[in-house]
Amino acid sequence: YYSQSTCDHPCNVPEKWAGGNVDCGGKSQSPINIVTRKTVKDERLTPIEFKNYQQTFKNSLTNNGHSVKVNIPITSTISGGDLSTTYKAVQFHLHWGKDGGPGSEHTIDGExxxxxxxxxxxxxxxxxxxxxxxxxxxxxxxxxxxxxxxSPNRMYDTIINGVQSVASKSSFSLPSISLAQLIPPEQKLTSYYRYRGSLTTPPCSESVVWTVFETPIPLSMDQMKAFSTVQFYDGTSMVNNFRPVQPLNGRLVYRSAGATLWVSSLPMVYGSAP
Incomplete structure (x- = not known):
């Protein structure tokens, strides 16, 4: 969320964040392990309305020292789904493991x-x-x-090319992309989980309404491995750039009507939550 230059700690050492950022030691931190059988069904979690997600834009993909990030220069918004108002997209970024190994921030039933x-x-x-x-x-x-x-997800060719180009430098000018091409089709986005949490990188502000979707995005192993070529500012490989799951501390996690209550097996999932 913030560049590494604003961090008063090593950005790639999550365990040390709370020392320099008080909020990182708060009671409503993210990410979390979502235990599906403990989620609460909420009929108000209707399908989210996406506006202008199909619109294409051009901008730079940036290596910001702890992820790769793209700022969104157009007005793409979300509403509905029991969100209190309309929210506009600011940026997107990714978290990954090493060479396609475990790398997500949130986990589902420990996976x-x-x-x-x-x-x-x-x-x-x-x-x-x-x-x-x-x-x-x-x-x-x-x-x-x-x-x-x-097989490769061709919708991600532009992003993968950009990732390979910012391995050891700051930014790469992306050709035209849209948010819609990066995520599953809208009809597959009715199943999701909702909870109150925080940014997962400093300053870890507890100001976030989280929506975690059940339907995953496909990428080939080679596409995933491309992310492991990116480097931290100190020249080491930017791998495992995810924050460990944080305690729930009594928070409830809600699920939309379409979300799975119990996930007995998740295909192509790696590893267990820390």
Whole structure:
């Protein structure tokens, strides 16, 4: 969310964050392990309305020292799904493991996916993310898991090319992309989990309404491995750039009507939650 230059700690050592950022030791931190049998069904969690997600835009893909990030220069919004208001997309970034191994931030019933996409939104009434983070409901993040597929996901060719180009430098100019091409079709996005949490990187502000979708995005193993070529600012491989799951501390996790109550087996999932 913030560049490494603003971190007063090693950005790639999550265990040390609380020392420099008080919020990172808070009681409503993210990510979490979602235990499906303990989730609470909420009929208000209707399908989220996506507006302007199909619109294409051009911008730079940036290596920000702890992930790869793309700022969103157009007005793409989400509403509905029991969100209190309309939220506009600000940026997206990803978390991954090593060479396609466990790398998601959130886990489902203790199982960790290889990667996770975060599309960060803020209330449309705010001019910047810093202001939105002062509001307990100021930010809404959509989380999507990835799973290994046999064939490449051609919708990601642009992103993969960009990732390979920012391995050891700061940014790469992306050709035209849209948010819609990065995520599953809208009809597959009715199943999701909702809880109140935080940014998963410093300053760890507890201002986030989280929506974690059940349907994963397919990527081939070679596509996933491309992310492991990116480097931290100190020249080491940017792998396992996910924060460990945090305690729930009594928080409830809600599920939409379409979400699975009990996941007995997850295909192409790697590893267990830490």
């Amino acid at each position: 960790q996916y290889p990667m996770e996409l975060h599309i960060v939104h803020m209330k449309s009434s705010y001019a910047d993310l810093t202001t939105a983070l002062r509001d307990p409901n100021g930010v809404a993040v959509l989380g999507f898991f990835y799973e290994v597929s046999k």
